[in-house]
Amino acid sequence: MNWPEKVTIKEVGPRDGLQNEQIILPTQSKIDWIDQLSDTGLSYIEVTSFVHPKWIPQLSDAVQVAKGIKRNPSITYAALVPNERGLEAALEGEIDDISVFMSSSETHNLKNINKSISDTLPVLKKVIDGAANGGKTVRGYVSTVFGCPYEGEVSMDQVFRVCDQLFDYGISEISLGDTIGVASPRQVASFLESAVKRYDLSRIALHFHDTRGMALANVLQALECGVETFDSSLGGLGGCPYAPGASGNVATDDLIHMLHKMGIQTGIKQEKLIKAALLMQSFLEKPLPSHQMAVYNAQ
Structure with missing residues (x-):
């Protein structure tokens, strides 16, 4: 098997994870968790989102969190930014890496961003510029790459x-999202077979959701x-709001x-990850849903 010797993991829990929790954690709890994540060997942590609090109240304290964390110079601290106003706040919070986001599906983009794809792109160009x-460096998220809750399968051409367009605007990396967890390994292989002819794979990341238990297989x-x-x-x-309970x-x-069992290096210390996970369990007052935490909690 042609597996890499080392893999980069980009931790999105403080943003993509917490934005879907019903509970709104105190600012200090978020800061404490990110500080503990910074001690695990991670090289990249997405700490928050500068989306309007009306849409994501769980992350309404984005500036306070960004300013409150202890910065490890070996870690890139990132945040999601939807528009120029969000960028101003992100720059105030001294975020290292700016993430812009949109969908590859027209209907999903309208539902999620309230704009068409053609209307979203100029907004993102202003943020990127x-x-x-x-x-700052800029990363792009493209969602519904492997399936849309409204349109079904999205064509690779789309x-x-x-x-x-995002690469033309100057982003450094694109994260391709299986937003609702519908991808299969065969679909991933087919997509990447085409993508490698078009892009340098060092500029591609994958963002799998485990809605149907397929995420590790797809990785x-x-x-x-x-x-x-x-x-x-x-x-x-x-x-995912389109798959309640998943x-x-x-x-x-x-x-x-999985990666360490395969002999693939990540630079991340598993015991410190567990410590950080236990801290978040105490904040949320419920078990985290991963398999590793299920095993740990059963001991």
């Missing part, structure tokens, strides 16, 4: 049109295709367990 002027397939960067959320925090992002602790 502004971030570059502020000396996904590539969106990715091409394994992506590894075989040469992808070396994956998003994940500690304990499997997160979810599990969320692929769990960082489960992913690290």
Whole structure:
């Protein structure tokens, strides 16, 4: 098998995970958790989102969180930014890496962002240009790559049109999202077979949700295709509003367990991940849904 020797894990729990929780954690709890994540060996943590509090009240304290965390110089601290106003706040919070987001599906983009794809792109270009002027790198999220809750399967050509435009605007990396967890390994392989002819895979990350229990299988397939960067959320925090009750992002602790068992390096310390997961369990007052935490909690 042509597996890489090392993989980069981008932790999205403080943003993608907490935004789907019913409880709104105190600011200090978020800061404490991010500080503990910073001690695990992670090199990239997405700490919050600068979306209007009306839409994501769970992350309404984005600036306070960004300013309150203890910065490890070896870690990139990122945040999701939807528009120029959000960028101003992100720059105030001294975020290292700006993430912009949109959907490859027209209907999902309208539902999620309240704009068409053609109307969203100019907004993102202003954010990307502004971030570059502020000396920041920019990452792009493209959602519904493997399936849309409204339109079903999304054509690869449509996904590539969106990715091409974002790359043309100057982003450094695209994270391709299986937003509702419908991808299969065969679909992932087919997509990446085409993507590798178009893009440098070092600029591609994959963002799998585990709604149907397929996330690790899809990661394994992506590894075989040469992808070396994956998003994940500690304990499997997160979810999808289109699949109520379903599990969320692929769990960082489960992913690290698999990779380390395969002899693939990540630089992340499993025992410190568990410590950070236990802290979040205490904050949420419920078990985290990952397999690793289920085993730990049963001991």
